[in-house]
Amino acid sequence: MSEGGGPLDRRALLRATGALATASASAAGWAAWPWQKLPEQVLKPARTVVWQDFLGLNAQLQWFPPEVAARQVQRMKELGLNWVRLGLHWMLLEPKEGQFDLAPIDRMMKLVSDSGLKSIVYMVGTPRYASSVEAGNQYERYFDKFPPRDPRLYAQRLMQVAKRYPQVNVWQVWNEPNILGFWAPKPDPEGYGRMLLASVQGLRATVPGKPIAMAGMAYFSEMGDGSGLMIEKLGRLGAFNLDVTVAYHPYTTKAEGSDADARDFVKRVVPAHQWLRSAGVKQIWATEWGWSSYKGPVEEQPIVGEDGQADFTLKRLALMAALDYDKVFLFTLSDLDSRASERDQHYGLLRLNGEPKPVFHALKRFLQVCGPRLEPDTPPAVEAAKGDAPLGLVSIGWRRPDGARLWMAWAEKKAEVRIPAQGKSAVLHHPVSGRQTTLESSQGKLRLTLEPGLQILVQASGPTLGQS
Numbered sequence: 001m002s003e004g005g006g007p008l009d010r011r012a013l014l015r016a017t018g019a020l021a022t023a024s025a026s027a028a029g030w031a032a033w034p035w036q037k038l039p040e041q042v043l044k045p046a047r048t049v050v051w052q053d054f055l056g057l058n059a060q061l062q063w064f065p066p067e068v069a070a071r072q073v074q075r076m077k078e079l080g081l082n083w084v085r086l087g088l089h090w091m092l093l094e095p096k097e098g099q100f101d102l103a104p105i106d107r108m109m110k111l112v113s114d115s116g117l118k119s120i121v122y123m124v125g126t127p128r129y130a131s132s133v134e135a136g137n138q139y140e141r142y143f144d145k146f147p148p149r150d151p152r153l154y155a156q157r158l159m160q161v162a163k164r165y166p167q168v169n170v171w172q173v174w175n176e177p178n179i180l181g182f183w184a185p186k187p188d189p190e191g192y193g194r195m196l197l198a199s200v201q202g203l204r205a206t207v208p209g210k211p212i213a214m215a216g217m218a219y220f221s222e223m224g225d226g227s228g229l230m231i232e233k234l235g236r237l238g239a240f241n242l243d244v245t246v247a248y249h250p251y252t253t254k255a256e257g258s259d260a261d262a263r264d265f266v267k268r269v270v271p272a273h274q275w276l277r278s279a280g281v282k283q284i285w286a287t288e289w290g291w292s293s294y295k296g297p298v299e300e301q302p303i304v305g306e307d308g309q310a311d312f313t314l315k316r317l318a319l320m321a322a323l324d325y326d327k328v329f330l331f332t333l334s335d336l337d338s339r340a341s342e343r344d345q346h347y348g349l350l351r352l353n354g355e356p357k358p359v360f361h362a363l364k365r366f367l368q369v370c371g372p373r374l375e376p377d378t379p380p381a382v383e384a385a386k387g388d389a390p391l392g393l394v395s396i397g398w399r400r401p402d403g404a405r406l407w408m409a410w411a412e413k414k415a416e417v418r419i420p421a422q423g424k425s426a427v428l429h430h431p432v433s434g435r436q437t438t439l440e441s442s443q444g445k446l447r448l449t450l451e452p453g454l455q456i457l458v459q460a461s462g463p464t465l466g467q468s
Contacts, residue, residue, distance in 0.1 A: 084333075247285040431456065
């Protein structure tokens with residue numbers, strides 16, 4: 001999803017080689033999901049969440065005039081967030097061998113540093129002089145999508161920029177090498193492993209002590225040639241012994257899942273992370289995820305609009321916070337201009353002029369209700385107030401440091417439910433719309449209507465919510 005050397009070129013290459021990403025979605029498949037089979041997902045969070053450490057944003061600050069980029073950073077600070085993920089494009093930094101254009105990156109890095117933000121930075125996109133594409137190859141014009149002939153040269157350039165920008169907190173080696181848009185002509189775990197090894201060795205010699213992340217893999221790291229999961233193959237090659245952060249980009253059609261399975265997000269993440277932890281991985285990050293509010297024509301993601309973008313973003317964030325992630329980076333801070341594809345232009349929390357979109361306001365309300373820190377709690381017992389149990393219930397329990405208990409919940413269709421009350425009243429928040437409803441308890445119960453959108457019920461401190 002990141003804007004390597006131009007998403008339009010990336011899409012053309014994918015079409016030309018007949019290898020669209022395995023996780024791509026279609027509007028027809030989305031509409032045909034079997035809603036009647038949706039299972040409940042009742043989650044007690046895996047760990048404490050401190051939002052300014054857990055949630056970060058991708059940003060493309062070098063794309064914008066300095067005053068607009070500064071306005072974007074100010075909006076990010078309004079959300080109380082401290083982490084930003086930035087991309088460097090090697091073919092733009094060094095268009096000809098030994099000739100560097102670093103002024104835009106210098107400005108971006110100074111803005112981030114002056115603003116007190118923490119950063120993870122990746123470098124991707126091979127210059128023509130270093131590309132492994134052969135002269136005369138029919139895809140030669142996509143030279144930046146091919147890996148460098150010599151991974152040690154990439155490592156040397158990464159060492160140079162790391163030395164120039166010591167304020168960077170984490171360095172990430174390349175981006176999405178499991179798909180052709182960033183590693184042509186086919187995924188190559190061993191080839192990327194050589195790049196990773198050379199880069200880790202070089203960075204540890206140049207900026208000792210700085211954490212290093214392997215590339216954020218597209219989707220769940222499926223390789224575009226259908227040969228399996230790249231993260232798994234890298235682990236079996238010994239990459240986890242390098243003590244690097246593992247990262248991937250879990251884009252799905254909706255917050256809860258993909259075309260293949262309407263609830264597969266949690267079902268895939270839980271066992272995958274268990275395997276990674278058992279293999280010794282200390283840090284698991286999602287360095288991209290999100291939804292575009294584009295109007296079409298359809299390009300992989302169905303059309304969801306600005307309201308759908310806000311809805312899906314909050315529900316996915318609620319799920320990710322409850323699962324075993326160490327850090328997640330939403331894509332992206334601002335909409336982009338026509339250098340990006342139509343879809344990729346509209347992932348932002350902000351419009352091109354820096355003004356907030358509905359997703360920004362929704363996220364801000366979500367974070368305000370949560371407060372800076374949440375502790376895991378058992379979600380309440382839910383009973384149907386009338387009729388059948390709510391279809392596709394998602395239920396997550398949290399406790400704030402002030403003792404208040406938060407219940408994040410939604411269902412596929414509206415359904416009246418009852419849960420145990422802690423006191424005489426509670427407040428039900430609808431962060432996407434901004435509505436708030438005060439609920440009064442009756443006979444030790446609260447009655448409310450679950451909706452398809454995320455709701456957050458806040459009850460004052462009291463006994464643990466549980467089975468009545």
